[in-house]
Amino acid sequence: MSVTTPEEHIPPTRTLDVTELGAAVAGPVLTPEDADYATELAGFNAAGTPAPAVVVGATSAADVAEAVRYARANGLRVGARATGHGAAIDGRGYLMVTTARMTEIHVDPAARTARVGAGVRWRDLAPATAPHGLTGLAGSSSSVGIVGYTLGGGLSPLGRQFGYAADRVRRIELVTADGIIRTVDAGAGSDLFWALLGGRDGCGVVTAIEFELLDLSTIYGGGVFFAGDAAEQVLHMWRDWAPTLPDTAGTSVAILRLPPDPTLPPPLQGQTAVHLRFTYTGDPAVGAQLLAPMMSAGPVLLQNVDVLPTAALDAVHMDPPGPLPSVERGCAIRDLPVEAVDAVLAVAGPQVASPLAIVEIRLLGGALAAPQGVPNAVTGRAAGYTVLAIGVPAGPLGEQAGAHVAAVNGAVAPWSAGGLLNFAGQTPAAELPTLWSAAEWSRLAEIRRRHDSTGMFSRLG
Structure with a gap:
């Protein structure tokens, strides 16, 4: 996670000769x-x-190695990009490795493992695992790249039962x-392994990972959309209800400001809604009983809770499928005391004119509270909830998106x-x-210095 730009990696203004690099790699080399x-x-x-x-469109680990050697020889820092869900790398004078062409997938049904290249998305893996009744710990959107998601921890709707993706x-x-x-x-x-799993950046460019799969073909889950005017009632009911759930259940609740998009279901087009998300890995009848208390939280605009194949986990959060x-x-x-819910509502409730598309509160705990396999550097283990605000920097209030995102985070800072x-x-x-404890950060920083003494690597996008 070398998020600063060391001056020694900003070369003098000059034209870089990429001829030899272009001849050494199979993918495109672009300026x-x-x-x-x-x-x-x-x-x-x-x-x-x-x-x-310089951009290197890597097709293999060998291409990445050539790119890193070129960057080292030319005083460039290095970043990597798969799907581009993360923040763009800042600064100038660096080499970007794009990994979208690295789409190797190998599933071992007997061992219940998968090995994937750095460009593989969760939606690419599902067709290879579903026929065997297996699944990985995918997140809320299958368009996300597996490697970056996993190295950053990997929070799945199923995480309360199975832990973070990094644990596998x-x-x-x-x-x-x-x-x-x-x-x-x-x-x-093992020190490098520990740092990469949860530390994500600053030690190298990951080209492939191998991880355990779950023997889980279906879940009971989906979402319930309540009218935005009921936000206060729904969030406070959720605050009381969510901690009563067993670890086999996962949930989040989000205030959504939806566009007038004709591809959305008609009841949601152009609406402010409160979206209750729910997953349960046991008997669907028991799952319905667990969810039942929330069904009276407010007027229901739409609900899609049912038995789902794990390959259709996207249906729980219904995240936007395309770029934005x-x-x-x-x-x-x-x-999550009453005061915290009220603080979120005060800055992001339906009464606020806001460019925030999503303000989510997600229940953590369960298996997320401690590593489920080998030790790793995943953050947030002690937390009971996570709060996320996403703003759209477009439209009449677009310039205020950053300020509104900051306001939500500030509201729950206590x-x-x-x-x-x-x-x-x-x-x-x-x-x-500050995401890590002082001891964890010290260890992480020392490992990064040892493996990248000049700070070549930027955080992955």
């Missing part, structure tokens, strides 16, 4: 003068456009600052318990170390 440069860098979050000096990783293949391809696990290179501009920031909180790295969003670089 800002090339016609395909912008297309190669396009990602899910359209709010920020990275501007590297067995091996990591990466290219380190010396341009060498390495494979690390909990035994060999956004600014976001999340934090973790210890507990109950702060750090945060989740994948939800950090626009958190200032100077504040990121």
